Amino acid sequence: MGTDWVPAAVRDVARRDPGELVRLTRAHARLAHALRTGPLEETGHDLARWRDLDERLCSMLVLDSGRSHRVNVIGANPVFPPEWREAA
Numbered sequence: 001m002g003t004d005w006v007p008a009a010v011r012d013v014a015r016r017d018p019g020e021l022v023r024l025t026r027a028h029a030r031l032a033h034a035l036r037t038g039p040l041e042e043t044g045h046d047l048a049r050w051r052d053l054d055e056r057l058c059s060m061l062v063l064d065s066g067r068s069h070r071v072n073v074i075g076a077n078p079v080f081p082p083e084w085r086e087a088a
Contacts, residue, residue: 003072005088007064014060024057 014021031050074080075088 003070003075003088004068005071006068009062011060011062021057021060024053024060028053028057 010021031053071088075085077085080088
C-alpha cells in the first residue's frame with residue numbers, strides 16, 4: 001500500500017460552501033492517518049463513515065486519477081527532512 005498524489009480541482013458546487021469542503025478534507029485526512037496505524041476496524045473508526053466521507057469529498061472535486069503518482073517513497077522515508085516528507 002502506498003500514498004498517491006492525484007491532481008484535483010474544486011467543483012463549482014464546493015465553491016458555494018467552502019466550509020463543508022474544509023470539514024470533509026480534515027475528516028478525510030484524520031481517517032487516512034488512522035489507516036496508517038492499522039486496519040480501520042482496529043482504529044475504532046467506522047468503515048461506512050469512511051466511505052460516506054470519501055464519496056462526499058470526491059463529489060466536490062474533479063480528480064485526474066490518470067496523472068497520479070506515488071509519493072510514499074519520500075513521504076514515509078525518515079531519511080528525508082520532515083519538511084520534504086510533509087510536502088510530499
